[in-house]
Amino acid sequence: MPKVSEFQRFLYDNCQLFNNFMVILGKAQKMDQKSRCENCIVRQFNSLRAMTKEELKRVSDSKLMKTVKKGEALFEEGDKLNGVYCVRNGVSKLSKLSANGKDQIVKLATKGEVMGQRSVIVEETANLSAVAVNDMEVCFIPKEAIVNTLHSNPDFTYEVLRHMAHHLKEADDVIVNMSQKTVKQRIAEAFLYLKHNYGEDKDGYLLLTLSREDIANVVGTATESCIRIISEFKKKGLLKSSGKKLGIVDEKGLQDLADGF
């Protein structure tokens, strides 16, 4: 029934009542045992693990799974979020448009991470946009399920707090890096980050491939500068490439560079 999916799309793009409709449309999906939160391994990595069986059951009943294609947005800066997104698969970039028209990528969110928490907790519109870097599978969890649990289960609240505290530390560190390191250092760091967080294949190529533009937006530089520096790293034997894929050849060299020799 292709009509239904177009209707979903329409609602998603335009309609305040999106969530209510989606819940109805999603009923069929929810019967799938494999998609129950209680059995979802991803939950172990985020604050949902502090929920009780009953709470999880309620979340699972109200959540709905969604696939997002590479390049599609989960939400945009300024959107009112009616819930959070739990990443089952794929990677999303969380970015913000600056006055000069460039996107700054503030964070990458992977399997297990929950997006939109902050906005739901403080009841503000989204501060960042979330766009899929590759094909994704996410679960949308309506905010009521989250907010209710926040008020009734202190363990869950504490767990969310711990995660938020961790993100805050990371953000502080990014601030320092952004303002005190050169573009070259930040690019070197970005590759080390990609290797350590997303790993590499048997041939030593990074599993997560970002475009030069995305890398530039992560480190906050012009795309051309980013390309130039990557070329330089390849010439120096720090990186290698094969098609779109990039791989780290000399990790120690990159690390030294990132640390300022």
Add this chain to the structure above:
Amino acid sequence: MPKVSEFQRFLYDNCQLFNNFMVILGKAQKMDQKSRCENCIVRQFNSLRAMTKEELKRVSDSKLMKTVKKGEALFEEGDKLNGVYCVRNGVSKLSKLSANGKDQIVKLATKGEVMGQRSVIVEETANLSAVAVNDMEVCFIPKEAIVNTLHSNPDFTYEVLRHMAHHLKEADDVIVNMSQKTVKQRIAEAFLYLKHNYGEDKDGYLLLTLSREDIANVVGTATESCIRIISEFKKKGLLKSSGKKLGIVDEKGLQDLADGF
């Protein structure tokens, strides 16, 4: 009794048991009614306002007041914090030393703000150093009082979470500004920030006076560049100065500049 204060200093600098001793030494102070948390207006601005009367009483019994002179550190990056600091008066800079030897000021903390929360919550050493920008009055609250309440009072935990979420948003915005705005824009923004958050006197001079070096460390630039741009702003009639004091003359002009014309 000058001996006691030297002893306090010694403990503060060197001793793991610092807190225990200080509690004993602080008994006399605690009797002062004016210093009871229950009556402290500062509390209204931070998460302590979500504490119950009993919890506050316990905090008040275990807390100790402390004065910190301009330039002194409350704690340093890497310190193990045995509690949090609630600012009653004065301003502290929270900064981190980068590899190139420069301090990046990540945040300024004022009256009502609680410092060190994050480290206490996640049980990590401090990620930032806190140094007094001017003379301060702070209350040290041992971590037990905080952690116990976090586990027993969900309202308090939620309130802390809301504050943390707010800080995270601010941090994300700083990341975007740092990477996408020019030094000139960031300095203009810094002055607007100082005016809006700390106000100005009748003559239009900012109430919080930061050294050029501190301003440079806030916006992440070299001190000389900062001085040059401030001079330029003065020539252009955007700022004025009198002794150490700086004042905003043309707020709209500064705002336009910060927004990129």
Add this chain to the structure above:
DNA sequence: CGTAAAAGCTGACATATATCATTGTTTGCC
């Protein structure tokens, strides 16, 4: 398969910013 669009690359050049060196000015303090 072929074409258009997107992504990647490179050069030339402009500019913002850092760095180093020197001098002037304020401040705290004996």
Add this chain to the structure above:
DNA sequence: GGCAAACAATGATATATGTCAGCTTTTACG
């Protein structure tokens, strides 16, 4: 009041990075 130390100011110069423009390669897709 005077002196040292910190702070502020300014010039000269080097460097990193952004911008614009043109070109090549890869990818998407009808």
